[in-house]
Amino acid sequence: MPIVTHSDGRQGWQRRDTKARMLRWFGWLIGVAAFVWCWNRISETTTWFFVWDAPRIAGDILGRATPPRWSYIDKLWWPIWDTLNIATLGTIGALIMAVPVAFMAARNTTPSRLFVRPLALLIIVATRSINSLIWALLLIAIIGPGVFAGVVAIAIRSIGFCAKLLYEAIEEIDHTQVEAITATGASRWQVMAYGIVPQVMPAFAGISVFRWDINIRESTVLGLVGAGGIGLQLSASLNTLAWPQVSLILLVILLAVGISEWVSAKVRGAII
Amino acid sequence: MSTATLDACIGRRWRKPPMIRRAWLRWGLSIGAVVYLVAAISSIEVNWARVYEGLDRGAAFIASFARPDFISRWGGIWEGMVESVVMTVASTVVGIAISVPIGLGAARNIAPLPVYLICRGIVALSRALQEIIVAILLVAIFGFGPLAGFLTLSFATIGFLSKLLAEDIESMDKSQAEAVRATGSRWWQWINYGVQPQVMPRLIGLSMYRLDINFRESAILGLVGAGGIGATLNTAFDRYEFDTAAAILLLIIGTVMMLEYLSGIIRAQVQ
Amino acid sequence: MLRLEKLTKTYRTGDMALKAVDLEIPQGQVLALIGPSGAGKSTLIRCINRLVEPTSGKVWLGDVELTHLGAAALRRERRRMGMIFQEYALVERLTVMENVLSGRLGYVGFWRSFTRRFPQTDVDEAFRLLDRVGLLEMADKRADELSGGQRQRVGICRALIQNPALLLVDEPTASLDPKTSRQIMRLICELCAERGLAAIINIHDVALAQMFVQRVIGLRLGAVEFDGPPDALSPDVLTTIYGEEDWQATIRKVEDEEEEALA
Numbered sequence: 001m002p003i004v005t006h007s008d009g010r011q012g013w014q015r016r017d018t019k020a021r022m023l024r025w026f027g028w029l030i031g032v033a034a035f036v037w038c039w040n041r042i043s044e045t046t047t048w049f050f051v052w053d054a055p056r057i058a059g060d061i062l063g064r065a066t067p068p069r070w071s072y073i074d075k076l077w078w079p080i081w082d083t084l085n086i087a088t089l090g091t092i093g094a095l096i097m098a099v100p101v102a103f104m105a106a107r108n109t110t111p112s113r114l115f116v117r118p119l120a121l122l123i124i125v126a127t128r129s130i131n132s133l134i135w136a137l138l139l140i141a142i143i144g145p146g147v148f149a150g151v152v153a154i155a156i157r158s159i160g161f162c163a164k165l166l167y168e169a170i171e172e173i174d175h176t177q178v179e180a181i182t183a184t185g186a187s188r189w190q191v192m193a194y195g196i197v198p199q200v201m202p203a204f205a206g207i208s209v210f211r212w213d214i215n216i217r218e219s220t221v222l223g224l225v226g227a228g229g230i231g232l233q234l235s236a237s238l239n240t241l242a243w244p245q246v247s248l249i250l251l252v253i254l255l256a257v258g259i260s261e262w263v264s265a266k267v268r269g270a271i272i
Numbered sequence: 273m274s275t276a277t278l279d280a281c282i283g284r285r286w287r288k289p290p291m292i293r294r295a296w297l298r299w300g301l302s303i304g305a306v307v308y309l310v311a312a313i314s315s316i317e318v319n320w321a322r323v324y325e326g327l328d329r330g331a332a333f334i335a336s337f338a339r340p341d342f343i344s345r346w347g348g349i350w351e352g353m354v355e356s357v358v359m360t361v362a363s364t365v366v367g368i369a370i371s372v373p374i375g376l377g378a379a380r381n382i383a384p385l386p387v388y389l390i391c392r393g394i395v396a397l398s399r400a401l402q403e404i405i406v407a408i409l410l411v412a413i414f415g416f417g418p419l420a421g422f423l424t425l426s427f428a429t430i431g432f433l434s435k436l437l438a439e440d441i442e443s444m445d446k447s448q449a450e451a452v453r454a455t456g457s458r459w460w461q462w463i464n465y466g467v468q469p470q471v472m473p474r475l476i477g478l479s480m481y482r483l484d485i486n487f488r489e490s491a492i493l494g495l496v497g498a499g500g501i502g503a504t505l506n507t508a509f510d511r512y513e514f515d516t517a518a519a520i521l522l523l524i525i526g527t528v529m530m531l532e533y534l535s536g537i538i539r540a541q542v543q
Numbered sequence: 544m545l546r547l548e549k550l551t552k553t554y555r556t557g558d559m560a561l562k563a564v565d566l567e568i569p570q571g572q573v574l575a576l577i578g579p580s581g582a583g584k585s586t587l588i589r590c591i592n593r594l595v596e597p598t599s600g601k602v603w604l605g606d607v608e609l610t611h612l613g614a615a616a617l618r619r620e621r622r623r624m625g626m627i628f629q630e631y632a633l634v635e636r637l638t639v640m641e642n643v644l645s646g647r648l649g650y651v652g653f654w655r656s657f658t659r660r661f662p663q664t665d666v667d668e669a670f671r672l673l674d675r676v677g678l679l680e681m682a683d684k685r686a687d688e689l690s691g692g693q694r695q696r697v698g699i700c701r702a703l704i705q706n707p708a709l710l711l712v713d714e715p716t717a718s719l720d721p722k723t724s725r726q727i728m729r730l731i732c733e734l735c736a737e738r739g740l741a742a743i744i745n746i747h748d749v750a751l752a753q754m755f756v757q758r759v760i761g762l763r764l765g766a767v768e769f770d771g772p773p774d775a776l777s778p779d780v781l782t783t784i785y786g787e788e789d790w791q792a793t794i795r796k797v798e799d800e801e802e803e804a805l806a
Contacts, residue, residue, distance in 0.1 A: 031365075034361060035361065035362060035365050037358075038357075038358040038359075038361045038362040039362055041354070041355070041358045041418075042358060042359070042362060042418045042419055042422050043419075045355075045417050045418055045419075045499075046414075046415075046417055046418070046419040047415055047417070050414055050415035051414055051415075051419065054413050054414050057412070057413050058413045061409075061412060061413065081315065082315070084312075085312040085315060085316065088308075088312065089312055089313065089316070125525065125528070125529055125532075126525055128528075129488060129524055129525045129528035129529070130488075130491075130521060130524060130525070131488055131489065131491060131492045133404065133492045133495060134491065134492060134502075134505065134521070137495075137505070137506065137509045138333065138509065138517070140509075141329065141333075141509050141512060142326040142327075142329045142330040142333065143322060143323045143326040143330075144319060144322040144323070144326065146316075146317065146318075146319070147315075147316045147317070148316055148317070148318045148323075151316065174632075174635075176628055176629075176630060176632040177632050177633070177634050177635070179594055179628075179632065180626065180628055180632035180633070180634075180698075180701070181634065181645055181648065182594060182621075183592055183594060183621060183624070183626040183711075184621065184622070184625075184626075184645060184646050184647075184648050184649055184701070184705055185618040185619065185620075185621035185622040185648065185649025185650075185705070186618070186645070186648035186649055186656075187618060187648075187653060189653050190648045190653055190656055190657075193653070193656065193657050194634060194637070194641075194645050194648065194656070195634060198634050198635075198636040198637050199634070199635075199636065201636065202636075217402055218402070220402060220405075221402050221404045221405060224404065224408075224495065224496070225495065234405075238408060250405065253402075253405070254400050254401075257400050258400065277679075278670060278671065278674040278679060281667075281670040281674075281679065281682075282667050282670060282671070283663070283667060284666075285663065285666070286640060286661070286666045286669075286670075286682075287659065288638065288640075288641065288659045289638065289683045
């Protein structure tokens with residue numbers, strides 16, 4: 001009851017009744033307590049001396065990092081090319097694997113809701129939950145360091161992302177178009193090619209470009225664990241405390257991210 | 273075939289009109305794509321002998337998912353998971369608290385131009401920098417430990433939430449907001465009654481989604497010393513302790529699934 | 544030509560959409576199926592080509608019984624039944640020509656259809672049909688560039704290129720304006736007459752049905768309430784099908800408008 005009676009008999013309006021208010025209040029209490037506890041744990045493990053010293057250190061690093069060592073760019077062309085390849089080939093590989101997974105996961109195209117669909121959903125959730133850096137770590141342990149491990153890591157990480165968006169698009173298609181193709185006596189695969197594929201094509205193109213953009217970002221750091229690309233140079237420069245090189249690499253990464261975002265926005269604009 | 277007649281069409285072969293009409297552009301693009309692919313693939317050096325050797329280890333790793341080892345390094349796993357969760361929760365709360373004002377400031381329809389430009393600048397910076405790079409810099413500045421991770425995730429949350437919140441506010445229903453403004457309300461009242469109800473459900477949904485992302489990201493920050501389960505995982509891989517690694521990965525996947533399920537429930541509640 | 548025996552459909556929710564419908568349609572007869580929304584008209588049509596699986600009963604097309612056919616045999620029989628839809632159901636991102644040719648999918652192998660290399664006879668037939676409905680120039684346009692009436696003509700071509708013996712037509716005019724509706728109905732009926740096709744036309748507009756068809760079936764709650772020539776549709780009959788309403792204004796009022804529309 002949002003109408004409450006005060007102790008002196010007046011009636012007033014309140015947004016929520018007493019029980020709901022108590023629940024909300026209790027929820028807030030738990031939330032705040034949880035946050036305070038988390039904060040305490042963080043501050044326990046923090047050496048506060050370093051934190052108070054941080055502005056000075058930050059200033060120091062900034063001083064050392066400027067100006068960037070422009071001549072170092074000569075050694076970066078090849079890593080930039082590798083980074084681009086990791087992102088692009090990884091995205092292509094992911095799409096090739098994501099398409100069948102998406103069709104198996106969509107309720108309206110899955111061959112079997114009982115067995116195949118849960119399996120497809122499991123693939124999606126497992127590949128999505130694990131960051132590409134972890135995939136890279138794992139692949140380096142298995143197939144050795146290098147660009148190839150990076151490509152595979154990006155590909156695996158992207159399967160879940162692409163397949164999830166794609167299967168949602170498949171579930172949203174106009175069913176009567178599919179019905180119309182079925183009614184002509186078309187086979188299962190023909191229904192797929194004529195009734196479903198044309199409808200999900202724009203979504204597919206959008207997803208590919210979107211993921212490619214994300215993958216450019218991710219592939220810039222894969223080198224930190226040894227999976228090729230510009231991250232290798234970043235990690236080497238950090239280890240030798242060569243701050244002018246670090247700042248140049250960061251500038252290059254920012255530029256690459258900016259360009260890829262611009263390209264992806266352009267392409268998506270052209271499709272829609 | 274603008275002035276087509278039936279006689280002209282009968283007997284003629286039919287082909288689907290190409291997507292790109294200008295022939296030189298079509299051919300240029302396809303040849304360019306092929307050349308790029310060939311160049312890209314050939315520039316990757318794959319040591320197939322090494323890959324072949326690795327297959328055994330790969331099989332061993334997949335097999336280890338069947339018998340994950342939670343026990344022998346349980347102490348490290350537990351510490352790492354708790355630290356990851358702590359970083360996730362704290363950074364999401366702080367991130368939301370900071371992104372709401374920045375999101376308001378980055379919406380062109382409610383913020384004055386100078387505020388808008390500053391807020392958009394912060395958003396762009398936060399989005400352009402990879403979490404892991406931010407973490408490296410913050411570790412260098414603040415030292416090892418979860419504080420750097422917490423700050424990294426908070427910073428990343430700002431870029432994500434503020435941008436989406438601002439876009440949401442920009443695309444909201446104008447007439448509702450105008451109706452509240454027409455009652456003579458102050459700016460804060462206007463935001464509270466005209467804007468907040470429209471964007472609140474989505475903000476809650478996005479926050480839950482970001483909680484999920486922050487947890488996933490917290491799992492890798494340990495690689496650069498910014499706290500969380502990543503350090504334990506890294507050690508497990510370095511020592512080829514696939515059983516322990518599998519256990520950690522299963523825990524991560526389980527937590528992410530749980531968070532997704534939870535956020536599904538919460539989103540259904542608020543809408 | 545088409546015979547339904549005790550055709551019954553019960554949905555999983557327990558709704559009886561069709562209650563043992565018996566119906567026989569001879570070669571070349573155009574039949575209108577009328578009835579209120581939810582009477583089971585769409586279900587009836589979809590049970591014939593098994594887009595909806597009937598619960599029990601039999602469907603005879605010629606001397607083939609459809610309800611027991613396996614997947615491959617069903618596809619073969621579906622080729623003999625062209626279907627036209629309410630919202631046109633064209634694949635909007637394909638060209639008009641591809642939409643028409645998709646009517647031949649049941650005759651063409653997967654790879655030929657996938658690479659769009661249909662036999663020349665099919666392509667010629669598609670051009671002839673497009674010319675017949677006056678859309679020859681639109682062949683390479685994308686389906687979503689067309690107007691409602693044009694789309695429905697493409698839908699008709701797609702059904703006819705199957706070389707069917709029977710047309711199943713589901714609310715062909717429901718999303719069209721009155722004039723276009725009449726043109727489309729006339730086109731369907733003319734084409735049926737030209738080719739000697741039988742047709743079941745599922746339609747809301749009683750007056751429009753009366754103008755064009757030889758026989759009317761009234762469906763109510765999944766059962767046949769009326770079966771007779773269009774002239775026999777009296778206000779009493781319409782009341783049993785649709786419920787109480789003033790029907791005088793509905794019946795045959797279009798007759799005199801006919802000349803204006805043509806003029």
